[in-house]
Amino acid sequence: MPKIVDHEARRAEIAEALWRVVRRDGIGGASVRTVAAEAGWSPGAVRYYFPDQEGLLNFAMDLVSRRVRERIGAIEAIEATGTLTEIALRYLEEVIPLDSEREAEFETWLSFIAQALTETGAGGLRDHLGPVQDGLLELCQSLITALSDGNTLRAGLDLQLEAERLHALVDGLALHVAVQPGRTTPARVHQILIAHLETLQP
Amino acid sequence: MPKIVDHEARRAEIAEALWRVVRRDGIGGASVRTVAAEAGWSPGAVRYYFPDQEGLLNFAMDLVSRRVRERIGAIEAIEATGTLTEIALRYLEEVIPLDSEREAEFETWLSFIAQALTETGAGGLRDHLGPVQDGLLELCQSLITALSDGNTLRAGLDLQLEAERLHALVDGLALHVAVQPGRTTPARVHQILIAHLETLQP
DNA sequence: ACGACGATAACACAGGTGTGCTAAAAAGAG
DNA sequence: CTCTTTTTAGCACACCTGTGTTATCGTCGT
Numbered sequence: 001m002p003k004i005v006d007h008e009a010r011r012a013e014i015a016e017a018l019w020r021v022v023r024r025d026g027i028g029g030a031s032v033r034t035v036a037a038e039a040g041w042s043p044g045a046v047r048y049y050f051p052d053q054e055g056l057l058n059f060a061m062d063l064v065s066r067r068v069r070e071r072i073g074a075i076e077a078i079e080a081t082g083t084l085t086e087i088a089l090r091y092l093e094e095v096i097p098l099d100s101e102r103e104a105e106f107e108t109w110l111s112f113i114a115q116a117l118t119e120t121g122a123g124g125l126r127d128h129l130g131p132v133q134d135g136l137l138e139l140c141q142s143l144i145t146a147l148s149d150g151n152t153l154r155a156g157l158d159l160q161l162e163a164e165r166l167h168a169l170v171d172g173l174a175l176h177v178a179v180q181p182g183r184t185t186p187a188r189v190h191q192i193l194i195a196h197l198e199t200l201q202p
Numbered sequence: 203m204p205k206i207v208d209h210e211a212r213r214a215e216i217a218e219a220l221w222r223v224v225r226r227d228g229i230g231g232a233s234v235r236t237v238a239a240e241a242g243w244s245p246g247a248v249r250y251y252f253p254d255q256e257g258l259l260n261f262a263m264d265l266v267s268r269r270v271r272e273r274i275g276a277i278e279a280i281e282a283t284g285t286l287t288e289i290a291l292r293y294l295e296e297v298i299p300l301d302s303e304r305e306a307e308f309e310t311w312l313s314f315i316a317q318a319l320t321e322t323g324a325g326g327l328r329d330h331l332g333p334v335q336d337g338l339l340e341l342c343q344s345l346i347t348a349l350s351d352g353n354t355l356r357a358g359l360d361l362q363l364e365a366e367r368l369h370a371l372v373d374g375l376a377l378h379v380a381v382q383p384g385r386t387t388p389a390r391v392h393q394i395l396i397a398h399l400e401t402l403q404p
Numbered sequence: 405a406c407g408a409c410g411a412t413a414a415c416a417c418a419g420g421t422g423t424g425c426t427a428a429a430a431a432g433a434g
Numbered sequence: 435c436t437c438t439t440t441t442t443a444g445c446a447c448a449c450c451t452g453t454g455t456t457a458t459c460g461t462c463g464t
Contacts, residue, residue, distance in 0.1 A: 192363060
Protein backbone atom coordinates (compact mmCIF):
# COMPACT_ATOMS: atom_id res chain seq x y z
CA MET A 1 0.00 0.00 0.00
CA PRO A 2 1.27 3.43 -0.79
CA LYS A 3 1.66 6.34 1.50
CA ILE A 4 -1.67 7.32 2.97
CA VAL A 5 -2.42 10.92 3.78
CA ASP A 6 -5.43 12.29 5.56
CA HIS A 7 -7.19 13.88 2.64
CA GLU A 8 -9.42 16.09 4.71
CA ALA A 9 -6.49 17.40 6.72
CA ARG A 10 -4.49 18.03 3.60
CA ARG A 11 -7.37 19.85 1.98
CA ALA A 12 -7.74 21.97 5.09
CA GLU A 13 -4.04 22.78 4.99
CA ILE A 14 -4.30 23.89 1.38
CA ALA A 15 -7.44 25.88 2.17
CA GLU A 16 -5.58 27.71 4.92
CA ALA A 17 -2.86 28.59 2.45
CA LEU A 18 -5.64 29.92 0.23
CA TRP A 19 -6.80 32.15 3.06
CA ARG A 20 -3.35 33.62 3.49
CA VAL A 21 -3.10 34.35 -0.22
CA VAL A 22 -6.55 35.93 -0.27
CA ARG A 23 -5.73 38.11 2.68
CA ARG A 24 -2.39 39.16 1.19
CA ASP A 25 -3.31 39.63 -2.48
CA GLY A 26 -7.08 39.58 -2.64
CA ILE A 27 -9.29 36.90 -4.03
CA GLY A 28 -8.02 37.54 -7.54
CA GLY A 29 -4.56 36.51 -6.47
CA ALA A 30 -5.66 33.05 -5.42
CA SER A 31 -4.64 30.92 -8.36
CA VAL A 32 -3.81 27.24 -8.22
CA ARG A 33 -0.16 28.11 -8.60
CA THR A 34 0.04 30.84 -5.96
CA VAL A 35 -1.85 28.73 -3.44
CA ALA A 36 0.42 25.79 -4.15
CA ALA A 37 3.48 27.95 -3.62
CA GLU A 38 2.05 29.33 -0.37
CA ALA A 39 1.25 25.82 0.84
CA GLY A 40 4.68 24.56 -0.17
CA TRP A 41 3.60 22.04 -2.80
CA SER A 42 3.64 21.80 -6.54
CA PRO A 43 0.58 22.94 -8.44
CA GLY A 44 0.04 19.35 -9.49
CA ALA A 45 -0.20 18.24 -5.88
CA VAL A 46 -2.83 20.86 -5.15
CA ARG A 47 -4.80 19.84 -8.18
CA TYR A 48 -4.76 16.27 -6.95
CA TYR A 49 -6.91 17.32 -4.00
CA PHE A 50 -8.93 19.97 -5.83
CA PRO A 51 -9.66 19.15 -9.46
CA ASP A 52 -10.52 22.76 -10.25
CA GLN A 53 -10.11 26.10 -8.57
CA GLU A 54 -13.80 26.67 -8.14
CA GLY A 55 -13.88 23.64 -5.88
CA LEU A 56 -10.88 24.99 -4.01
CA LEU A 57 -12.56 28.32 -3.38
CA ASN A 58 -15.78 26.66 -2.32
CA PHE A 59 -14.01 24.36 0.09
CA ALA A 60 -11.97 27.19 1.55
CA MET A 61 -15.02 29.32 2.15
CA ASP A 62 -16.96 26.43 3.57
CA LEU A 63 -14.08 25.76 5.93
CA VAL A 64 -14.17 29.33 7.21
CA SER A 65 -17.89 28.92 7.70
CA ARG A 66 -17.43 25.70 9.66
CA ARG A 67 -14.62 27.13 11.78
CA VAL A 68 -16.61 30.22 12.67
CA ARG A 69 -19.66 28.19 13.65
CA GLU A 70 -17.49 25.82 15.66
CA ARG A 71 -16.02 28.74 17.53
CA ILE A 72 -19.42 30.18 18.23
CA GLY A 73 -20.54 26.80 19.48
CA ALA A 74 -17.42 26.36 21.60
CA ILE A 75 -17.90 29.54 23.58
CA GLU A 76 -20.92 28.01 25.24
CA ALA A 77 -18.37 26.91 27.78
CA ILE A 78 -17.36 30.42 28.69
CA GLU A 79 -16.74 31.49 32.25
CA ALA A 80 -20.09 32.27 33.81
CA THR A 81 -19.06 34.64 36.55
CA GLY A 82 -20.18 38.20 37.04
CA THR A 83 -23.42 39.80 36.03
CA LEU A 84 -25.37 38.56 33.07
CA THR A 85 -24.36 41.66 31.17
CA GLU A 86 -20.70 40.97 31.82
CA ILE A 87 -21.10 37.43 30.58
CA ALA A 88 -22.89 38.60 27.45
CA LEU A 89 -20.10 41.05 26.82
CA ARG A 90 -17.55 38.26 27.02
CA TYR A 91 -19.49 36.24 24.45
CA LEU A 92 -19.70 39.13 22.03
CA GLU A 93 -16.03 39.94 22.24
CA GLU A 94 -15.32 36.36 21.32
CA VAL A 95 -16.90 37.08 17.97
CA ILE A 96 -15.49 40.48 17.07
CA PRO A 97 -12.01 40.48 15.49
CA LEU A 98 -9.98 41.91 18.34
CA ASP A 99 -6.83 39.86 17.93
CA SER A 100 -4.75 39.45 14.81
CA GLU A 101 -5.96 35.94 14.12
CA ARG A 102 -9.63 36.78 14.04
CA GLU A 103 -8.78 39.98 12.22
CA ALA A 104 -7.26 37.89 9.44
CA GLU A 105 -10.27 35.64 9.46
CA PHE A 106 -12.67 38.54 9.18
CA GLU A 107 -10.77 40.21 6.34
CA THR A 108 -10.69 36.94 4.46
CA TRP A 109 -14.37 36.49 5.09
CA LEU A 110 -15.02 39.99 3.77
CA SER A 111 -13.31 39.07 0.52
CA PHE A 112 -15.47 35.98 0.28
CA ILE A 113 -18.61 38.01 0.92
CA ALA A 114 -17.72 40.50 -1.78
CA GLN A 115 -17.04 37.71 -4.24
CA ALA A 116 -20.13 35.73 -3.26
CA LEU A 117 -22.36 38.75 -3.83
CA THR A 118 -21.32 38.86 -7.47
CA GLU A 119 -22.89 35.47 -8.06
CA THR A 120 -26.54 35.63 -8.97
CA GLY A 121 -28.79 32.99 -7.50
CA ALA A 122 -27.69 30.17 -5.27
CA GLY A 123 -25.31 27.31 -5.77
CA GLY A 124 -21.82 28.72 -5.25
CA LEU A 125 -20.01 30.71 -2.63
CA ARG A 126 -23.28 32.37 -1.79
CA ASP A 127 -24.55 29.28 -0.02
CA HIS A 128 -21.95 29.72 2.70
CA LEU A 129 -23.05 33.23 3.59
CA GLY A 130 -26.29 32.32 5.30
CA PRO A 131 -25.06 29.80 7.84
CA VAL A 132 -22.40 32.11 9.26
CA GLN A 133 -24.84 34.97 9.41
CA ASP A 134 -27.39 32.71 11.08
CA GLY A 135 -24.88 31.46 13.61
CA LEU A 136 -24.08 34.94 14.80
CA LEU A 137 -27.72 35.96 14.85
CA GLU A 138 -28.60 32.91 16.93
CA LEU A 139 -25.87 33.83 19.37
CA CYS A 140 -27.35 37.28 19.70
CA GLN A 141 -30.80 35.80 20.13
CA SER A 142 -29.71 33.49 22.90
CA LEU A 143 -27.89 36.31 24.66
CA ILE A 144 -30.95 38.52 24.54
CA THR A 145 -33.11 35.64 25.72
CA ALA A 146 -30.73 34.94 28.59
CA LEU A 147 -30.82 38.58 29.63
CA SER A 148 -34.57 38.53 29.45
CA ASP A 149 -34.88 35.36 31.49
CA GLY A 150 -32.53 36.83 34.08
CA ASN A 151 -34.69 39.95 34.40
CA THR A 152 -31.75 41.99 33.23
CA LEU A 153 -33.76 43.41 30.39
CA ARG A 154 -36.08 46.38 30.26
CA ALA A 155 -39.71 45.44 30.02
CA GLY A 156 -41.58 45.77 26.78
CA LEU A 157 -38.68 45.12 24.47
CA ASP A 158 -39.16 43.18 21.25
CA LEU A 159 -36.67 40.37 21.82
CA GLN A 160 -36.32 39.40 18.16
CA LEU A 161 -35.78 42.99 17.13
CA GLU A 162 -33.22 43.52 19.89
CA ALA A 163 -31.33 40.45 18.73
CA GLU A 164 -31.20 41.77 15.18
CA ARG A 165 -30.17 45.20 16.40
CA LEU A 166 -27.37 43.71 18.46
CA HIS A 167 -26.35 41.57 15.51
CA ALA A 168 -26.09 44.57 13.21
CA LEU A 169 -24.15 46.51 15.81
CA VAL A 170 -21.67 43.68 16.23
CA ASP A 171 -21.11 43.26 12.50
CA GLY A 172 -20.81 47.00 12.05
CA LEU A 173 -18.21 47.20 14.79
CA ALA A 174 -16.30 44.31 13.23
CA LEU A 175 -16.31 46.12 9.91
CA HIS A 176 -15.09 49.33 11.49
CA VAL A 177 -12.31 47.54 13.31
CA ALA A 178 -11.15 46.10 10.01
CA VAL A 179 -11.41 49.31 8.03
CA GLN A 180 -10.18 51.82 10.57
CA PRO A 181 -8.36 50.01 13.36
CA GLY A 182 -6.80 53.29 14.37
CA ARG A 183 -10.14 54.83 15.26
CA THR A 184 -12.16 51.79 16.26
CA THR A 185 -9.85 50.23 18.81
CA PRO A 186 -10.62 47.14 20.90
CA ALA A 187 -11.06 49.37 23.93
CA ARG A 188 -13.56 51.53 22.06
CA VAL A 189 -15.49 48.47 20.94
CA HIS A 190 -15.59 47.38 24.55
CA GLN A 191 -17.04 50.72 25.63
CA ILE A 192 -19.63 50.79 22.89
CA LEU A 193 -20.80 47.26 23.64
CA ILE A 194 -21.07 48.02 27.35
CA ALA A 195 -23.06 51.16 26.59
CA HIS A 196 -25.36 49.21 24.34
CA LEU A 197 -25.99 46.45 26.84
CA GLU A 198 -26.62 49.00 29.57
CA THR A 199 -29.35 50.64 27.55
CA LEU A 200 -31.09 47.28 27.56
CA GLN A 201 -31.13 47.10 31.31
CA PRO A 202 -34.18 48.11 33.38
CA MET B 203 -8.30 71.83 -33.73
CA PRO B 204 -9.32 68.25 -33.17
CA LYS B 205 -12.43 66.92 -31.58
CA ILE B 206 -12.66 67.95 -27.98
CA VAL B 207 -14.07 65.63 -25.35
CA ASP B 208 -14.60 66.32 -21.70
CA HIS B 209 -11.88 64.15 -20.22
CA GLU B 210 -13.26 64.11 -16.75
CA ALA B 211 -16.71 63.10 -17.94
CA ARG B 212 -15.26 60.37 -20.13
CA ARG B 213 -13.18 59.05 -17.26
CA ALA B 214 -16.26 59.03 -15.06
CA GLU B 215 -18.16 57.13 -17.73
CA ILE B 216 -15.42 54.51 -17.91
CA ALA B 217 -15.26 54.31 -14.13
CA GLU B 218 -18.99 53.62 -14.01
CA ALA B 219 -18.51 50.79 -16.46
CA LEU B 220 -15.81 49.51 -14.10
CA TRP B 221 -18.34 49.52 -11.27
CA ARG B 222 -20.76 47.43 -13.28
CA VAL B 223 -18.06 44.91 -14.10
CA VAL B 224 -16.92 44.74 -10.49
CA ARG B 225 -20.45 44.20 -9.28
CA ARG B 226 -21.11 41.51 -11.90
CA ASP B 227 -17.81 39.61 -11.87
CA GLY B 228 -15.93 40.80 -8.84
CA ILE B 229 -12.87 42.99 -8.75
CA GLY B 230 -10.78 40.31 -10.40
CA GLY B 231 -12.93 40.53 -13.48
CA ALA B 232 -12.16 44.17 -14.02
CA SER B 233 -9.50 44.11 -16.73
CA VAL B 234 -8.83 46.87 -19.21
CA ARG B 235 -10.49 44.79 -21.90
CA THR B 236 -13.65 43.86 -19.98
CA VAL B 237 -14.16 47.42 -18.80
CA ALA B 238 -13.68 48.70 -22.33
CA ALA B 239 -16.24 46.23 -23.63
CA GLU B 240 -18.68 47.23 -20.89
CA ALA B 241 -18.18 50.90 -21.65
CA GLY B 242 -18.50 50.30 -25.38
CA TRP B 243 -15.02 51.34 -26.46
CA SER B 244 -11.89 49.68 -27.61
CA PRO B 245 -9.25 48.79 -25.05
CA GLY B 246 -6.96 51.31 -26.67
CA ALA B 247 -9.45 54.10 -26.07
CA VAL B 248 -9.70 53.22 -22.41
CA ARG B 249 -5.97 53.15 -22.12
CA TYR B 250 -5.82 56.63 -23.55
CA TYR B 251 -7.62 57.93 -20.49
CA PHE B 252 -6.05 55.55 -17.99
CA PRO B 253 -2.43 54.64 -18.74
CA ASP B 254 -2.58 51.60 -16.47
CA GLN B 255 -5.23 49.62 -14.70
CA GLU B 256 -4.06 50.58 -11.25
CA GLY B 257 -4.90 54.17 -12.11
CA LEU B 258 -8.27 53.06 -13.39
CA LEU B 259 -9.09 51.25 -10.17
CA ASN B 260 -7.93 54.15 -8.08
CA PHE B 261 -9.99 56.63 -10.04
CA ALA B 262 -13.08 54.44 -9.91
CA MET B 263 -12.83 54.00 -6.17
CA ASP B 264 -12.17 57.66 -5.65
CA LEU B 265 -15.23 58.45 -7.73
CA VAL B 266 -17.40 56.24 -5.51
CA SER B 267 -15.95 58.02 -2.53
CA ARG B 268 -16.74 61.44 -3.99
CA ARG B 269 -20.23 60.46 -5.03
CA VAL B 270 -21.06 59.05 -1.60
CA ARG B 271 -19.81 62.13 0.16
CA GLU B 272 -21.68 64.36 -2.28
CA ARG B 273 -24.86 62.47 -1.54
CA ILE B 274 -24.32 62.77 2.18
CA GLY B 275 -23.73 66.46 1.73
CA ALA B 276 -26.78 66.87 -0.49
CA ILE B 277 -29.22 65.45 2.02
CA GLU B 278 -28.68 68.51 4.18
CA ALA B 279 -31.63 69.80 2.19
CA ILE B 280 -33.98 67.12 3.37
CA GLU B 281 -37.54 67.84 4.34
CA ALA B 282 -37.53 69.09 7.89
CA THR B 283 -41.01 68.23 8.98
CA GLY B 284 -42.06 65.99 11.83
CA THR B 285 -40.25 65.28 15.04
CA LEU B 286 -36.49 65.43 15.23
CA THR B 287 -36.42 61.67 15.45
CA GLU B 288 -38.42 61.35 12.25
CA ILE B 289 -36.05 63.70 10.48
CA ALA B 290 -33.03 61.79 11.70
CA LEU B 291 -34.60 58.60 10.45
CA ARG B 292 -35.04 60.09 7.01
CA TYR B 293 -31.37 61.06 6.92
CA LEU B 294 -30.22 57.62 7.90
CA GLU B 295 -32.36 55.87 5.33
CA GLU B 296 -30.77 58.03 2.70
CA VAL B 297 -27.52 56.28 3.46
CA ILE B 298 -28.55 52.66 3.76
CA PRO B 299 -28.85 50.74 0.48
CA LEU B 300 -32.61 50.34 0.30
CA ASP B 301 -33.08 50.75 -3.44
CA SER B 302 -31.32 48.84 -6.19
CA GLU B 303 -29.06 51.71 -7.14
CA ARG B 304 -27.56 52.19 -3.71
CA GLU B 305 -27.49 48.44 -3.29
CA ALA B 306 -25.24 48.23 -6.34
CA GLU B 307 -23.12 51.03 -4.98
CA PHE B 308 -22.72 49.34 -1.62
CA GLU B 309 -21.80 45.98 -3.12
CA THR B 310 -19.22 47.62 -5.32
CA TRP B 311 -17.88 49.51 -2.36
CA LEU B 312 -17.64 46.26 -0.42
CA SER B 313 -15.46 44.80 -3.15
CA PHE B 314 -13.26 47.87 -2.99
CA ILE B 315 -12.98 47.58 0.78
CA ALA B 316 -11.97 43.94 0.59
CA GLN B 317 -9.36 44.72 -2.03
CA ALA B 318 -8.10 47.80 -0.22
CA LEU B 319 -7.57 45.83 2.98
CA THR B 320 -5.08 43.57 1.21
CA GLU B 321 -2.76 46.51 0.66
CA THR B 322 -0.37 47.12 3.49
CA GLY B 323 0.33 50.69 4.40
CA ALA B 324 -1.11 53.71 2.65
CA GLY B 325 -0.89 54.99 -0.87
CA GLY B 326 -3.39 52.97 -2.86
CA LEU B 327 -7.05 52.11 -2.65
CA ARG B 328 -6.76 52.27 1.10
CA ASP B 329 -6.61 56.05 1.07
CA HIS B 330 -10.20 56.21 -0.13
CA LEU B 331 -11.56 54.20 2.77
CA GLY B 332 -11.15 56.82 5.45
CA PRO B 333 -13.00 59.74 3.83
CA VAL B 334 -16.16 57.72 3.18
CA GLN B 335 -16.08 56.30 6.68
CA ASP B 336 -15.55 59.78 8.07
CA GLY B 337 -18.39 61.21 6.06
CA LEU B 338 -20.87 58.75 7.46
CA LEU B 339 -19.55 59.16 10.99
CA GLU B 340 -19.86 62.93 10.73
CA LEU B 341 -23.45 62.54 9.59
CA CYS B 342 -24.14 60.41 12.65
CA GLN B 343 -22.41 62.95 14.85
CA SER B 344 -24.44 65.84 13.52
CA LEU B 345 -27.65 63.86 13.92
CA ILE B 346 -26.86 63.02 17.52
CA THR B 347 -25.90 66.61 18.17
CA ALA B 348 -29.14 67.83 16.62
CA LEU B 349 -31.13 65.47 18.80
CA SER B 350 -29.21 66.63 21.83
CA ASP B 351 -29.74 70.31 21.04
CA GLY B 352 -33.43 69.65 20.54
CA ASN B 353 -33.71 68.04 23.95
CA THR B 354 -34.77 64.83 22.25
CA LEU B 355 -31.94 62.93 23.85
CA ARG B 356 -31.74 61.22 27.21
CA ALA B 357 -29.55 63.05 29.69
CA GLY B 358 -26.12 61.75 30.53
CA LEU B 359 -25.34 60.21 27.18
CA ASP B 360 -21.83 60.31 25.74
CA LEU B 361 -22.55 62.03 22.44
CA GLN B 362 -19.39 60.87 20.68
CA LEU B 363 -19.97 57.30 21.75
CA GLU B 364 -23.59 57.42 20.64
CA ALA B 365 -22.51 58.69 17.24
CA GLU B 366 -20.09 55.80 16.85
CA ARG B 367 -22.68 53.32 18.04
CA LEU B 368 -25.19 54.62 15.54
CA HIS B 369 -22.54 54.54 12.85
CA ALA B 370 -21.75 50.89 13.53
CA LEU B 371 -25.43 50.02 13.59
CA VAL B 372 -26.01 51.69 10.24
CA ASP B 373 -23.06 49.97 8.57
CA GLY B 374 -24.04 46.64 10.08
CA LEU B 375 -27.57 47.02 8.76
CA ALA B 376 -26.24 47.92 5.34
CA LEU B 377 -24.09 44.82 5.37
CA HIS B 378 -27.00 42.64 6.40
CA VAL B 379 -29.22 44.08 3.69
CA ALA B 380 -26.57 43.22 1.14
CA VAL B 381 -25.87 39.73 2.44
CA GLN B 382 -29.35 38.59 3.36
CA PRO B 383 -31.89 40.84 1.68
CA GLY B 384 -34.53 38.21 2.33
CA ARG B 385 -34.20 38.51 6.07
CA THR B 386 -33.10 42.10 6.49
CA THR B 387 -35.76 43.89 4.47
CA PRO B 388 -36.10 47.66 4.14
CA ALA B 389 -39.14 47.53 6.41
CA ARG B 390 -37.13 45.68 9.05
CA VAL B 391 -34.31 48.20 8.81
CA HIS B 392 -36.89 50.91 9.32
CA GLN B 393 -38.20 49.23 12.47
CA ILE B 394 -34.75 48.68 13.90
CA LEU B 395 -33.67 52.25 13.31
CA ILE B 396 -36.85 53.57 14.90
CA ALA B 397 -36.33 51.34 17.90
CA HIS B 398 -32.74 52.52 18.21
CA LEU B 399 -33.63 56.19 18.02
CA GLU B 400 -36.41 55.71 20.53
CA THR B 401 -34.00 54.28 23.07
CA LEU B 402 -32.12 57.55 22.83
CA GLN B 403 -35.15 59.60 23.80
CA PRO B 404 -35.74 60.77 27.35
C1' DA C 405 12.57 -8.18 -3.60
C1' DC C 406 8.78 -6.89 -5.82
C1' DG C 407 4.95 -5.06 -7.66
C1' DA C 408 0.78 -2.21 -7.12
C1' DC C 409 -1.22 1.81 -6.39
C1' DG C 410 -1.80 6.31 -3.98
C1' DA C 411 0.61 10.63 -4.21
C1' DT C 412 3.40 14.00 -6.62
C1' DA C 413 5.50 16.27 -10.30
C1' DA C 414 6.03 17.89 -14.93
C1' DC C 415 4.66 19.28 -19.33
C1' DA C 416 1.45 21.12 -23.02
C1' DC C 417 -2.05 23.80 -24.71
C1' DA C 418 -5.31 27.45 -25.49
C1' DG C 419 -6.82 31.52 -23.74
C1' DG C 420 -6.71 35.91 -21.10
C1' DT C 421 -3.88 39.83 -19.20
C1' DG C 422 -1.17 44.40 -18.89
C1' DT C 423 1.13 47.41 -21.47
C1' DG C 424 4.36 49.52 -25.04
C1' DC C 425 4.20 50.98 -29.64
C1' DT C 426 2.33 52.41 -34.08
C1' DA C 427 -0.99 53.55 -37.51
C1' DA C 428 -5.32 55.48 -38.57
C1' DA C 429 -9.20 58.62 -38.00
C1' DA C 430 -11.62 62.82 -36.73
C1' DA C 431 -12.26 67.59 -36.41
C1' DG C 432 -11.67 72.36 -36.26
C1' DA C 433 -8.19 76.53 -37.69
C1' DG C 434 -5.97 78.64 -41.42
C1' DC D 435 -8.95 72.21 -49.04
C1' DT D 436 -4.90 71.36 -45.99
C1' DC D 437 -2.59 71.06 -41.94
C1' DT D 438 -2.18 70.04 -37.05
C1' DT D 439 -3.39 68.05 -32.92
C1' DT D 440 -6.38 65.13 -30.27
C1' DT D 441 -8.50 61.02 -30.06
C1' DT D 442 -9.18 56.07 -31.27
C1' DA D 443 -8.08 51.51 -32.90
C1' DG D 444 -4.98 47.88 -33.59
C1' DC D 445 -1.11 44.92 -33.06
C1' DA D 446 2.77 42.52 -30.50
C1' DC D 447 5.05 40.84 -26.78
C1' DA D 448 5.89 38.42 -22.58
C1' DC D 449 3.53 36.68 -18.77
C1' DC D 450 0.11 34.25 -16.02
C1' DT D 451 -3.99 31.50 -15.89
C1' DG D 452 -6.87 26.82 -15.66
C1' DT D 453 -6.87 22.38 -16.87
C1' DG D 454 -5.91 17.85 -19.43
C1' DT D 455 -2.54 14.39 -19.93
C1' DT D 456 1.45 11.80 -18.88
C1' DA D 457 5.37 10.26 -16.31
C1' DT D 458 7.74 9.59 -11.94
C1' DC D 459 8.19 8.81 -7.06
C1' DG D 460 7.26 6.46 -2.37
C1' DT D 461 5.42 3.46 0.34
C1' DC D 462 3.57 -0.49 1.80
C1' DG D 463 1.47 -5.65 1.68
C1' DT D 464 2.99 -9.73 -0.11
